[in-house]
Amino acid sequence: MKKVFYFYIDGFKNMSRHSVRLWIIILVKLFIILFVLRIFFFPDFLNSKFETDKEKGDYVFEQLINN
Amino acid sequence: MDHFDISLVDWSRAQFALTAMYHWIFVPLTLGLSFIVAFMHTIYYRTRDEKWKKMTKFWMKLFGINFAIGVATGIILEFEFGTNWSNYSWFVGDIFGAPLAIEGILAFFLESTFIAVMFFGWDRVSEKFHMVSSWLVAFGSNLSALWILIANAWMQNPVGMKFNPDTVRNEMVDFFEIALSPTAVFKFLHTVSQAYIVGALFVVAVSAWYILKNRHLLFAKKSILIASVFGLLASLFVAFTGDSSAYDVAQTQPMKLAAMEGLYDGEEKADLNALGFLNNEKNNSNFKGVRLPGLLSVLAFKDVNAFVPGINDLVNGNAEQGILPAETRMKKGKISIQALADYKKAKNEGNEEMTSLKLKEFEENYSHFGYGYFENKEDIVPNVHLTFYSFHIMVGLGLFFILLFAWLLYASLKDKIGKSKLLLRISVWSFLFGLIASELGWVVAEVGRQPWTIQNILPVGVSTSHLSVGSVQTTFFIFLALFTILLIAEVKILITQIKKGPEEGGSHV
Numbered sequence: 301m302k303k304v305f306y307f308y309i310d311g312f313k314n315m316s317r318h319s320v321r322l323w324i325i326i327l328v329k330l331f332i333i334l335f336v337l338r339i340f341f342f343p344d345f346l347n348s349k350f351e352t353d354k355e356k357g358d359y360v361f362e363q364l365i366n367n
Numbered sequence: 368m369d370h371f372d373i374s375l376v377d378w379s380r381a382q383f384a385l386t387a388m389y390h391w392i393f394v395p396l397t398l399g400l401s402f403i404v405a406f407m408h409t410i411y412y413r414t415r416d417e418k419w420k421k422m423t424k425f426w427m428k429l430f431g432i433n434f435a436i437g438v439a440t441g442i443i444l445e446f447e448f449g450t451n452w453s454n455y456s457w458f459v460g461d462i463f464g465a466p467l468a469i470e471g472i473l474a475f476f477l478e479s480t481f482i483a484v485m486f487f488g489w490d491r492v493s494e495k496f497h498m499v500s501s502w503l504v505a506f507g508s509n510l511s512a513l514w515i516l517i518a519n520a521w522m523q524n525p526v527g528m529k530f531n532p533d534t535v536r537n538e539m540v541d542f543f544e545i546a547l548s549p550t551a552v553f554k555f556l557h558t559v560s561q562a563y564i565v566g567a568l569f570v571v572a573v574s575a576w577y578i579l580k581n582r583h584l585l586f587a588k589k590s591i592l593i594a595s596v597f598g599l600l601a602s603l604f605v606a607f608t609g610d611s612s613a614y615d616v617a618q619t620q621p622m623k624l625a626a627m628e629g630l631y632d633g634e635e636k637a638d639l640n641a642l643g644f645l646n647n648e649k650n651n652s653n654f655k656g657v658r659l660p661g662l663l664s665v666l667a668f669k670d671v672n673a674f675v676p677g678i679n680d681l682v683n684g685n686a687e688q689g690i691l692p693a694e695t696r697m698k699k700g701k702i703s704i705q706a707l708a709d710y711k712k713a714k715n716e717g718n719e720e721m722t723s724l725k726l727k728e729f730e731e732n733y734s735h736f737g738y739g740y741f742e743n744k745e746d747i748v749p750n751v752h753l754t755f756y757s758f759h760i761m762v763g764l765g766l767f768f769i770l771l772f773a774w775l776l777y778a779s780l781k782d783k784i785g786k787s788k789l790l791l792r793i794s795v796w797s798f799l800f801g802l803i804a805s806e807l808g809w810v811v812a813e814v815g816r817q818p819w820t821i822q823n824i825l826p827v828g829v830s831t832s833h834l835s836v837g838s839v840q841t842t843f844f845i846f847l848a849l850f851t852i853l854l855i856a857e858v859k860i861l862i863t864q865i866k867k868g869p870e871e872g873g874s875h876v
Contacts, residue, residue, distance in 0.1 A: 311487030
């Protein structure tokens with residue numbers, strides 16, 4: 301495990317400038333996707349309105365029957 | 368279908384299409400380039416020739432840039448399922464969840480673990496393990512695609528499931544029927560093999576540019592040789608899997624096939640509309656151009672005498688051919704929807720006899736369930752012009768790629784690759800054509816199957832969440848901005864690294 305850990309540490313330490321720039325892009329992108337878009341713009345519709353699976357199923361049932 | 372907001376549905380579709388199409392710019396290059404890198408790495412491992420090491424490192428670096436920019440863009444599609452398509456997400460149940468979970472656990476971890484070894488492993492792990500890691504990254508990437516494509520194939524041809532009216536979800540009854548359905552197998556093979564073409568075209572384009580600039584000539588010629596062999600094999604395989612996919616579409620989505628060919632009136636010994644234009648007439652005189660006699664019957668049913676149904680047959684029915692009119696299917700669909708409502712009511716009232724009666728009625732008509740949401744029989748027809756032109760341009764480009772790779776391979780083997788400026792210039796632009804063909808493949812698959820999210824069972828109009836149109840519009844433009852920035856970043860970084868060339872390569876990502 302220690303060898304694997306140092307393998308990664310060495311890898312990150314010896315990255316070129318261009319690789320560091322890529323990692324910054326990856327991290328900024330992941331932050332935007334997971335902590336901005338997901339939380340503020342993409343709540344799970346059913347989870348945000350209902351607590352149980354039965355409630356969710358009943359809601360979708362109504363949607364299917366009354367459309 | 369009167370009660371949902373068309374603009375909400377259209378904006379939700381536009382948002383999904385935008386996200387999927389941007390995502391698909393990055394994916395085929397990852398899938399294709401990963402195998403080319405693995406091939407080159409293997410040649411280096413076997414020859415220990417430093418030239419191959421340099422080539423492997425250079426293309427690995429460009430692969431890394433594309434991977435880094437593209438990674439996780441697909442997650443947004445999963446967000447959209449939960450937010451914009453909640454009825455659909457609930458309705459599909461485990462069918463969609465299981466393949467995506469396997470993708471996340473198995474393929475993603477395989478890919479992400481070995482990608483670190485691939486980039487960090489130079490002089491740090493054994494050369495054999497390092498080379499094997501390159502292959503595992505390639506297989507991991509392709510395995511990721513497999514599970515996503517199985518899920519997509521199920522939407523086009525829903526098999527191996529049973530709808531549970533109590534949970535209002537589809538439940539998997541046969542995993543292998545889903546995973547190994549002809550639709551899933553052909554979709555996977557066709558999609559990944561066309562991605563190999565995109566990867567090969569990228570290598571060809573960059574290498575041709577070097578030769579035109581009189582730079583890195585040996586490197587570029589060797590790269591073109593590898594890419595043209597890989598690309599030629601991939602493009603021939605794409606032609607084969609495309610033929611198999613068309614056969615499958617003819618059996619499972621006849622309306623899509625009719626739209627792909629602009630075929631309104633079904634016929635025996637149906638001609639293939641090879642090259643030409645469509646007008647707005649809704650009969651077979653809508654096509655002006657070159658027809659190949661009987662070839663559509665062969666393509667669709669492997670029989671030159673076979674009857675291929677047209678759009679009018681599928682809308683109005685054709686008793687002679689045993690095709691139900693859409694209006695009959697709409698009536699059966701409404702019976703199924705009403706039976707579902709009555710089943711629930713009877714169950715709540717504890718009326719067991721009525722419960723089983725209505726369940727039987729529902730199940731007997733379930734294959735028409737989605738038709739019950741339409742009021743107009745014409746609603747089952749997709750956008751014919753868009754499907755037709757996307758299909759024909761895609762096929763035309765596919766044939767062009769076979770010729771291009773054959774020409775490049777011939778020129779490489781005869782050591783004439785630098786002699787024809789025309790070939791080199793075409794090669795530089797061909798990468799763009801590869802991306803266009805790749806995107807058009809998805810347009811054919813997804814526009815051609817409209818109005819369904821799940822073929823014959825659930826239309827798009829019933830699949831969406833009740834959100835405000837404004838919120839969907841807002842996220843549409845956020846994505847447009849985000850993906851455009853990512854694409855500009857990718858193109859800029861790639862161009863910078865390509866301009867630097869392999870001489871300055873070697874640093875890992």
